[in-house]
Amino acid sequence: MTSPPPPWALLAELTHSCPLHCPYCSNPLELVRRSRELSAEEWADVLRQAAELGVVHTHLSGGEPLLRPDLAAIVAAAESAGIYTQLVTSGVGLSAPRMSALASAGLRSVQLSVQHADPAASDRIAGHRSFAAKERAAAVVRDAELPLGLNVVLHRDNLDAVGDIVDLGVAWGAERIELANVQFYGWALRNRTALLPTRDQLSRARETVESRRKQLAGTAELVWVVPDYFDGVAKPCMGGWGAVSLTVAPDGGVLPCPAAGALPDLDVPNVRDRSLEWIWNSSPAFNLYRGTEWMSGPCGGCPRRETDFGGCRCQAHALTGDAARTDPACALSPDHALVRALAEAPSDDPPPDDARRYVYRGPRPARRERSRG
Ligand code: SF4
Ligand code: FES
Secondary structure, X not given: OOOOXXXXXXXXXXXXXXXXXXXXXXXXXXXXXXXXXXXXXXXXXXXXXXXXXXXXXXXXXXXXXXXXXXXXXXXXXXXXXXXXEEEEEOOOOOOHHHHHHHHHHOOOEEEEEOOOOOHHHHHHHHOOOOHHHHHHHHHHHHHOOOOEEEEEEEXXXXXXXXXXXXXXXXXXXXXXXXXXXXXXXXXXXXXXXXXXXXXXXXXXXXXXXXXXXXXXXXXXXXXXXXXXXXXXOOOOHHHOOOOXXXXXXXXXXXXXXXXXXXXXXXXXXXXXXXXXXXXXXXXHHHHOOOOOOOOOHHHHOOOOXXXXXXXXXXXXXXXXXXXXXXXXXXXXXXXXXXXXXXXXXXXXXXXXXXXXXXXXXXXXXXXXXXXXX
């Protein structure tokens, strides 16, 4: 077997603990307990191995990575391994002294999550009063002169405010604003009825983003991550399975994507047992859907198979029970009717109250379920 090309990015999930309870959380349904988290020394070893393997960029993420008191030591370890570090945070807990310690340790940029431009709506979606902390965090990043990015998960409750969200990002000094339409696996699947937008909402939002993009050219970059339920086109999830990046979970499990731990047939390797080099090059988990040889059905002979890699394995599993099937988001998939039925279901009429409730993410939300408004 020839070795695959090296990875260039590593998503380091330092902890699954988080002050927010977002209804679309992309962390696994089973969260890793704090007592099982890798230590700072273990992370330093992972980052050293990652650099040897070819990784040049790491996202320090979670949960909320600021909940790790040893975060600056982990940043310093990445810096000394020669890896660029970006902090992915809710902003809760990012004080000026903390920012200064992280910048001194070598942190290169910060990506801040935002739920809405309206403070009350943002707090309601997050299931936690956090908007004011985000605003303070943005100012602290700006004062530290680090590049700031915003990431926003778009869904039924904030798509109509996308123009205001872009304006907020620009006012806060963001250089890059990632507008990612919600993906339905993991926790988001539980909230699909409440989160699924209408086709009209999406086309209005797309037009707004296009026009803001022209206005902001040269000032801020707007990234629009497509709503694959609606476009009939599978997304090239993770740039391909085991192709460009890997995810290390808080307990050292290594995955080809953050959601892959939910796939029943995946034997998840762990950095506590094996080297990162073996995991990337030789583990069954990373080779299961790598390349195109595993493909059957319409993907097998499709000219787009090197472009979208058959779409998302986690979505194929979530919707059909079989991760090896063509992603049902693709119009050529024999299962595409599943997605079409879901995409056509909502209307512009307000749904009944029950459909507008979120099941908030745990592990210990103040209240398990809250109604809108
Ligand atoms: Fe992509 Fe497979 Fe659909 Fe072809 S059939 S466009 S490879 S998902
Ligand atoms: Fe796992 Fe797409 S999210 S492959």
